[in-house]
Amino acid sequence: MLSLEFLLASGIGVITATAVYLLMRGRTFAVVLGLSLLGYAVNLFLFGMGRLWLAAPPIVGAAPVMTDPLPQALVLTAIVIGFATTGFVIELALRSRHESGSDHVDGHEPGARHVDIPARGEG
Template structure:
């Protein structure tokens, strides 16, 4: 079971890195999301999941460690905020440059009549 878990984390991390290296902004955002899923699974796996143990301390019983779950919840919230921010930046870049390529930030808008010399802000 541990090997399957490790393989799953590896596939998610490899897919996330592959998508981060693409040229379109949407695939880069998907790569960030996959990489954050891999990190969340890694953090959860590092906590040595225990089955059948109570989450609350009971006198004389072994209990589950709540720290990995807290770290994963924090990582999920941070990943959601990061993804939302990246999507907003991607949409703003698309509006300014007219292209969804990652390296199109310095290129002028192809649709502008004056060759991109017009102020792109509304």
């Protein structure tokens, strides 16, 4: 039978690998999705740091085995911060799409010819 720690570590690994793959893509939506998945993987890691107990009470009491509430509070705070950061990154991606006319991270379509525009004051 698989242990809970192995399942959590496998899940974190799969989510992290998917996030890194999406971060390497050229489109802004994939990059935003990869950043969100990476945040979820970090949240799962922090949640797992509070020890994984089966049938342990979630509150502090007289029980000999209880879960640690600090990682749960950290994950809750990280979820709120991650939501705000994701909203900000989506706004930046939309602004970049509007200004550059492309949804690629570098602003250029692959295979398109790049025309260098001289800076002001140059010939």
